[in-house]
Amino acid sequence: MTRTDVIIVGAGPAGLMLAAELRLAGVRPLVLERKPQRRDIPKAGGLGGQILELLRYRGLLERFEAACTGPVPPPRFPFGGVHLDFTQLADPPLHALPLPQQQLEQLLDDRAGELAAEIRRGHEVTGISQDDTAVTVDVLGPDGPYQVVARYVVGCDGARSRVRDWAAIPFPGITYPEVNRLAQVTLPDEVTVDGNGDLDVPGFGTISAGFTRTDHGLFGIGSSPGSRAVSLYTIEDESTEYDDDVPMTMPELQDSIHRVLGAWLPVAEATRLSRFTFKACQAERYRDGRILLAGDAAHLFPATGVALNAGLLDAVNLAWKLAADLHGRAPAGLLDTYHGERHLAGARTMLHTRAQVALRRGHDPAAEALRAVFTELLTDEQPLRRMGALVAGTDLRYPMPGTEPHPLAGTFAPDLTLHTDQGVTSVAELSHAARPVLLDLAGRPELRELAREWHDRVDVRTAKTDERPADVLLIRPDAHIAWAAAVGE
Numbered sequence: 001m002t003r004t005d006v007i008i009v010g011a012g013p014a015g016l017m018l019a020a021e022l023r024l025a026g027v028r029p030l031v032l033e034r035k036p037q038r039r040d041i042p043k044a045g046g047l048g049g050q051i052l053e054l055l056r057y058r059g060l061l062e063r064f065e066a067a068c069t070g071p072v073p074p075p076r077f078p079f080g081g082v083h084l085d086f087t088q089l090a091d092p093p094l095h096a097l098p099l100p101q102q103q104l105e106q107l108l109d110d111r112a113g114e115l116a117a118e119i120r121r122g123h124e125v126t127g128i129s130q131d132d133t134a135v136t137v138d139v140l141g142p143d144g145p146y147q148v149v150a151r152y153v154v155g156c157d158g159a160r161s162r163v164r165d166w167a168a169i170p171f172p173g174i175t176y177p178e179v180n181r182l183a184q185v186t187l188p189d190e191v192t193v194d195g196n197g198d199l200d201v202p203g204f205g206t207i208s209a210g211f212t213r214t215d216h217g218l219f220g221i222g223s224s225p226g227s228r229a230v231s232l233y234t235i236e237d238e239s240t241e242y243d244d245d246v247p248m249t250m251p252e253l254q255d256s257i258h259r260v261l262g263a264w265l266p267v268a269e270a271t272r273l274s275r276f277t278f279k280a281c282q283a284e285r286y287r288d289g290r291i292l293l294a295g296d297a298a299h300l301f302p303a304t305g306v307a308l309n310a311g312l313l314d315a316v317n318l319a320w321k322l323a324a325d326l327h328g329r330a331p332a333g334l335l336d337t338y339h340g341e342r343h344l345a346g347a348r349t350m351l352h353t354r355a356q357v358a359l360r361r362g363h364d365p366a367a368e369a370l371r372a373v374f375t376e377l378l379t380d381e382q383p384l385r386r387m388g389a390l391v392a393g394t395d396l397r398y399p400m401p402g403t404e405p406h407p408l409a410g411t412f413a414p415d416l417t418l419h420t421d422q423g424v425t426s427v428a429e430l431s432h433a434a435r436p437v438l439l440d441l442a443g444r445p446e447l448r449e450l451a452r453e454w455h456d457r458v459d460v461r462t463a464k465t466d467e468r469p470a471d472v473l474l475i476r477p478d479a480h481i482a483w484a485a486a487v488g489e
């Protein structure tokens with residue numbers, strides 16, 4: 001029987017990211033994916049939030065940007081049928097890349113491959129059992145059934161996770177009776193795209209840019225000046241439970257637009273057609289013994305644009321903790337902080353996506369008033385920035401042990417420019433290798449000395465920076481600050 005350290009069930013974005021991060025941490029995972037080939041049904045159209053900063057810290061962002069299908073869109077983000085409009089801000093708090101999920105999975109697959117992670121496609125996990133020392137996984141591969149024994153199994157097997165069921169982890173929540181249809185299309189010449197993004201449709205008239213709300217649902221247009229390629233979307237009340245693996249068709253989109261707007265919108269060509277049902281579910285526990293959950297297996301949010309950020313960051317948070325445990329270097333309780341930190345992150349995302357449901361769904365004057373008040377508040381910079389940070393997940397601070405942790409402890413490390421004896425570097429550059437770093441910014445040998453007993457696993461660096469936020473920072477592999485010594489402490 002084959003033995004391995006970690007089995008990852010599912011080669012979607014969360015599983016592939018986890019595989020790469022585990023390889024960086026010196027662990028050899030085995031990824032088992034039931035589908036023989038990568039998926040070609042469109043899902044996410046983009047990637048945004050804190051994960052982009054993490055990818056930059058890994059030295060990967062340029063590669064991801066280069067793979068984008070279009071120009072980086074104006075910093076406007078749909079939020080429950082209104083827009084968070086960052087176009088007036090020079091430094092928006094939320095960034096997004098128009099990177100369709102197929103391209104994202106290709107990039108993550110390439111990265112996992114470069115790091116020599118083993119991915120077996122066409123190998124379906126059909127059962128799991130665990131005891132105190134190991135997990136036994138039943139697999140159905142192209143040559144028949146076999147078993148693998150691992151020290152840990154991570155269920156990255158998506159919304160209908162069977163790993164979650166086998167571990168008997170409850171997944172409470174609700175499905176909203178709404179369906180969101182999304183499309184990227186090219187409009188034919190007969191439809192005029194005005195300079196402000198409005199559409200003039202023959203036989204119907206003008207459809208305003210942004211959102212149009214009717215008695216039958218919500219219609220949205222995202223366009224760039226001068227381009228006939230636009231994003232369209234509808235949201236309608238509908239109780240059908242669609243399978244994400246069943247593609248949406250052009251007639252389905254056009255029927256939906258007709259129901260919502262009462263207009264037939266001519267479309268020349270569609271480059272992307274997809275459908276999304278709104279669920280709000282979160283696993284009660286992200287860990288049961290030797291079985292862990294990440295990505296959609298752990299959470300489903302009732303809004304688009306946030307799930308990948310959450311799922312990929314789960315993987316980044318989990319990988320180095322699993323590796324520390326497997327290398328026998330984890331302090332007691334470290335692996336349980338995965339649930340503590342990422343369940344909290346998921347709950348924050350649930351909070352604002354549920355608020356989006358309330359903003360989006362109401363059709364009465366009270367709901368109109370809520371949207372009007374919310375929109376008015378967002379014309380002020382401070383609340384707009386705060387909402388941007390909430391959606392991006394950049395306002396998250398993981399709880400850290402100790403009575404009075406430094407205010408930076410638990411936050412994402414700022415990208416300080418660092419002047420060292422070897423030249424200029426940065427926190428982002430130091431994070432490429434995903435190793436913990438003790439960063440002495442004040443020339444304090446007695447604090448560097450604290451890391452002496454971990455010299456084989458913590459890189460100790462001395463540097464100077466302008467306006468140092470602390471004398472010493474201990475930065476974890478996921479770029480969060482584990483501990484900081486206050487200036488002059």
Ligand SMILES: Cc1cc2nc3c(=O)[nH]c(=O)nc-3n(C[C@H](O)[C@H](O)[C@H](O)COP(=O)(O)OP(=O)(O)OC[C@H]3O[C@@H](n4cnc5c(N)ncnc54)[C@H](O)[C@@H]3O)c2cc1C
Pocket residue numbers: 009010011012013014015032033034035042043044045046047048101123124125126156157158159162182244274275276294295296297304305306307308309311
């Ligand atoms: C139409 C649509 C639009 C979306 N838009 C956005 C967006 O704009 N932004 C965003 O962030 N998110 C978006 N999402 C959500 C995003 O697609 C998911 O969050 C993401 O795919 C989750 O990744 P994952 O790796 O957790 O799971 P998945 O991508 O679902 O991958 C799970 C993998 O596990 C495999 N698997 C399952 N069971 C087994 C088994 N027993 N054995 C072996 N393998 C198994 C599956 O075949 C699959 O490959 C959208 C989703 C849809 C449907």
